[in-house]
Amino acid sequence: MKSDSPLVSVIIPIGPLEQGPLPLLEALALLPAGWEVIFALCERRDDLSLPCDNNVYTVISKKGRALQMNTAARAARGEFLWFLHLDSVLTTAVVQALEQGLATRPHALHYFLLAFAGDGAGPMRLNARGANLRSAWLGVPFGDQGFCLNAKLFRALGAYNESVPYGEDHLLVWQARRAGVALNLLEARLCTSARKYRQKGWWYLTALYQWRWIRQAIPQCVGWLLERFVGTGRHR
Numbered sequence: 001m002k003s004d005s006p007l008v009s010v011i012i013p014i015g016p017l018e019q020g021p022l023p024l025l026e027a028l029a030l031l032p033a034g035w036e037v038i039f040a041l042c043e044r045r046d047d048l049s050l051p052c053d054n055n056v057y058t059v060i061s062k063k064g065r066a067l068q069m070n071t072a073a074r075a076a077r078g079e080f081l082w083f084l085h086l087d088s089v090l091t092t093a094v095v096q097a098l099e100q101g102l103a104t105r106p107h108a109l110h111y112f113l114l115a116f117a118g119d120g121a122g123p124m125r126l127n128a129r130g131a132n133l134r135s136a137w138l139g140v141p142f143g144d145q146g147f148c149l150n151a152k153l154f155r156a157l158g159a160y161n162e163s164v165p166y167g168e169d170h171l172l173v174w175q176a177r178r179a180g181v182a183l184n185l186l187e188a189r190l191c192t193s194a195r196k197y198r199q200k201g202w203w204y205l206t207a208l209y210q211w212r213w214i215r216q217a218i219p220q221c222v223g224w225l226l227e228r229f230v231g232t233g234r235h236r
Contacts, residue, residue: 006036006055007102009078009151013040013068014048018086025051027090032099038076040068066160066168073154080106082148083169087193089117097188098148108182109173110148111141112190120194122202127194139183140217143169146190153181167216174220178227 010031012024028037028051036055042063050058061071073081080102084090094112101110114131116124135141147169157175160168176183197205 006034006078007032008035008080008082008098008148009073009076010035010037010082010084011040011069011072011076012037012084012086013065013072014042014045014086015065016043016063019047022048022086024084024086024088024090025049028056030090030092030095032095036076036078038072040072042068064162066162066164069168070159070162073151073159076151079151080148081151081154082146083143084146085144085192087117087195088144088146089191091188091191093188094146094186094190097186098146101184101186102148105182105184106150107153108149108184109153109176110184110186111135111145112186112188114142114145115189115191116194117191118194120197120202122197122206124194124197124202127197127206135183135185139177140170140173140213141183141185142213144190144192147172149176149181157181164216166212170213170216171220174217174224178224 008031010028025048031037034055036057037051039050039056039058041058041060043060050056057075059068059072059075061068069083082098097112098110101108114128114135116128118124131142131145135145141147157172157179159172161171162168164171173183
């Protein structure tokens with residue numbers, strides 16, 4: 001990595017329907033000097049008033065979260081890639097926890113404890129608790145927990161799977177586990193919006209997300225177990 005390259009490239013995908021207000025944009029000032037920010041768009045978005053300076057860039061690709069993030073990752077100059085959702089809430093505690101994690105465990109896949117903002121509906125604390133228990137007990141964090149990992153490692157893992165309609169973040173975790181990459185929980189809460197639960201209904205969205213990740217996890221878990229304990233598969 002060149003001496004003038006940033007330590008971290010913060011990658012923020014933006015979908016065509018995502019709207020403001022976006023507190024994350026103002027909170028980018030909390031990032032250490034020299035870190036770069038890359039907005040991964042699928043179309044021009046003049047309505048969002050994205051910041052623009054020497055360390056803030058925009059890339060445009062075809063629509064798709066995985067495709068957009070991979071496009072930004074290829075353009076990134078940072079040693080580490082930090083993938084954030086546009087509705088994440090950036091705080092000093094979050095940034096400091098990441099800095100410490102990268103310094104002590106540079107070869108891990110880092111993620112945060114999850115919290116939800118008060119803009120949703122239903123018992124969102126239960127959802128956050130469930131997500132954090134799933135991450136701690138099963139080793140399956142999701143992308144809204146702010147994945148950060150070495151850029152070379154991300155590319156070696158094959159980047160995000162662009163062929164799936166959802167769960168590219170979930171699949172990246174399984175790619176990391178199958179490659180023997182450690183997961184590192186950072187002791188800070190990354191808060192994200194819960195407005196989708198208000199718009200679509202808490203029961204419906206909670207059930208949908210649970211069904212999706214379990215359905216996607218079963219073949220991944222079986223493959224991982226076979227490779228680890230039976231010695232079959234690509235690592236045989």
